[in-house]
Amino acid sequence: MGLPSNDRNRLPSWRSAAYAAPVTVTLRDVARFADVHPGTASKALNEATRDRVAPATVRRVLEAAERLGYQPNTFARGLRTRRSYAVGVVLPDLTNPLFPPIVRSVEKVLAAAGYTTLIVDTDNDPATEERLMTMLRARHADGFIIATARREHPVAEAGDLVPMVLVNRLTEAALVPAVAGDEAAGIGTAVEHLVSLGHRRIGHLAGPQDLSTGFGRYRAFLDATQRLGLASADCPISFADSYSEASGLRAAREMLAAAPTAIVAGNDLIALGCLDALAEAGLKCPSDVSLVGFNDMPMLARLNPPLTTVHLPQEEIGTEAARLLLDRIARPDGPAKRLLLPCHLTVRGSTARPR
Amino acid sequence: MGLPSNDRNRLPSWRSAAYAAPVTVTLRDVARFADVHPGTASKALNEATRDRVAPATVRRVLEAAERLGYQPNTFARGLRTRRSYAVGVVLPDLTNPLFPPIVRSVEKVLAAAGYTTLIVDTDNDPATEERLMTMLRARHADGFIIATARREHPVAEAGDLVPMVLVNRLTEAALVPAVAGDEAAGIGTAVEHLVSLGHRRIGHLAGPQDLSTGFGRYRAFLDATQRLGLASADCPISFADSYSEASGLRAAREMLAAAPTAIVAGNDLIALGCLDALAEAGLKCPSDVSLVGFNDMPMLARLNPPLTTVHLPQEEIGTEAARLLLDRIARPDGPAKRLLLPCHLTVRGSTARPR
């Protein structure tokens, strides 16, 4: 797998290879230089067809390509082969620190397989997402990794699909491969942690219910509290209408009326808003109220108090998503694997025994 | 400017447009449907040549394209026109919160002009950068926005260049357009702020000197302290060898031997490391030592103490970079404009009068 002739397209010098103005050298030039027909040169350059050319000829062609600094024309190749060796990575929000590490490991795996990663940011806007998807399709992306997580997302209904892998979202129809952190287990251990500290009145600041993560964590919270024998009356729930500090603040104000001794937030941003609400109400964290976040975004350890949170294996998620996609591209009709990667609870200073 | 026929390539339904398996409809199909020659259909679809076709025919072709859901083949078009309507954005580190807002505004401006943004992350690795640049060149990017900031960067020497704009780096040869925050002025106001609070012994935790930002801020610090009449003996300087908390910690430990009453850090991460060093030494910020960061990364306001820092107009930087690039693509031989955007000091709780 991989671009047939990448290995020998490298040039010694930076300048000529990467930044200098284009000096177009085509396959014809290489062929002329090696004194063969362009078709033959093509076969020599392509690992898959190389055995149809005499070894000595292959050497001559390779040599010529190297000398001339041949770079195959992506357009011509793509036009003929209908493949781009590019995959699109569709993110809801690049400024969310959750995604960059995922993107990075995706890029690493795909690059090793000869693929180019096209990152796009939909800014959580369906219209932008449509525009960008159309663009990626027009550029003939061979596959997609999709991290936008609205529950009524159109991919859910699509039947005959282009190769794609869903990230951070497992609630869709089972025909699409997906990778995500095991959020239910994550929420579960968070609740267990609080219960083991002695909490009995545990609230949940749920994220937006139209996002699959918000919905999934909410359900997981319900399951966990029930499983651990907490009365649902003791487990107040407020809904934040976005993953933001402001929404978290609003939801937390509501929540505090129910006087829980611990709170599980839908994500870290909501937890931050909750921290503000606690301060407002003159409550101390963790002595009055314990708090758990979700995602383990950077800098949380430096907060006051340092936030206990559920950590997602971002790098692994990216790696696995890329592998699944490569699988899918190679065998579009294979089974749609779905991977749940373990999350772990990072205990810091925002959780303690109730008074 | 812009892709000739974008406006009418939109399809009503998501599924068919964006996620469903490809149903290739070519220009021939449109032409057949509209009962014209493919060449004529092409002219009708292209705004620039539309006036060479009778209005009634244009309407028929447009109608046909709409009905059939025609999407021009990027490869075929690119092969013929040698343009991709794609630009590469080369970042040193996607996980650095400085960049996502810049990328976003870049994307917005470029999209409005019909261009696609290709984001790549070099991970601060020259070899990766070369690989990615070569890839972008192979994909015939029409231009580049480059935010990787090593001082001995190859673009500095390149003569005949592909259209590009440098971001956050103005120290290069003047032939390349560039946009950056006015870091010198930013450092200047930071130092002025400290002086106006009464500080006379102000240290600088400089960033890596092989990065243009590290070097530039260091020089700016020297200038500012001198201009304000501080003795250079009272202005100790330590060098961090990377923009990281660990390096900041190391450099700050050194620095504290000189007992400054205030410190200007090369960036926020270094400032965080400095905070740790202060804690280690039993020093309180800001009562014992005042501290100023640089970049205003997220969450700084929630720290203890909230960090005073220099804020960069990221969005504006992105917008201007994109505009400059479009300029450059349109007129590659025009003058290389260089833009310095004002920074401002965000005063929070980490700076106070010295005791």
Added chain:
DNA sequence: AACGTCACGGCAATCGATTGCGGCTATGAC
């Protein structure tokens, strides 16, 4: 010596959009 086999490489069509050139038709002028 004649024939079959195989390895090698040339040939040309193809992918789909673009575009300069040239031809056709309709219109208007005299």
Added chain:
DNA sequence: GTCATAGCCGCAATCGATTGCCGTGACGTT
């Protein structure tokens, strides 16, 4: 009624790489 002009459209070459098919020559076999 004839000719000039311009508007409109078709034609075909072109961009560069890929690939199935076929021809050629060498070698081995009987």
